Amino acid sequence: AQKVTQAQTEISVVEKEDVTLDCVYETRDTTYYLFWYKQPPSGELVFLIRRNSFDEQNEISGRYSWNFQKSTSSFNFTITASQVVDSAVYFCALSEARDYKLSFGAGTTVTVRA
């Protein structure tokens, strides 16, 4: 069974600070996919990034970056120079190649104060 753990319940920062969200996962499959989704106060779920299990290269996309480490089963996500519009709940998720259904972590609420 797959499992995703987001230990941080809430994070509050001041604008322009960096925010790092932690995610730890469990899966028995060798091929799997990791995601970060954002849920702003308006309630929709917005896809942010995806990483495949066979690609550990870490990248930066604008103000977003991620650190995928298979050795520790972690997939952390960083927002650089946070803005008030980044205030949202962020979900880490995992799917396996057999069916692609998503298992979500409990979410981390990020509040960015002006």
Added chain:
Amino acid sequence: NAGVMQNPRHLVRRRGQEARLRCSPMKGHSHVYWYRQLPEEGLKFMVYLQKENIIDESGMPKERFSAEFPKEGPSILRIQQVVRGDSAAYFCASPPAPNQETQYFGPGTRLLVL
């Protein structure tokens, strides 16, 4: 959201009534996943459908809930004899292409049972 549509956006029902939630993936796309977001339980997978087939319903409650995705028309999530505990946000998601790992979510239906 890759053109995933859901309606209604908000639905109010009294206990014992039926709720019908609709999801339309992008035209021509045939895979739909339903998820439920309960206030204290987070986002959970419910059911995975392809046109005219239920592929995985392991997350569906055993009673009162059913789902379909007919050859023509949207996918329907049906809840019979709703109870207050059914109050939640219901999201459908669809990959942009078959066997695509990334799921894009519709805006969700907020169900309130009075």
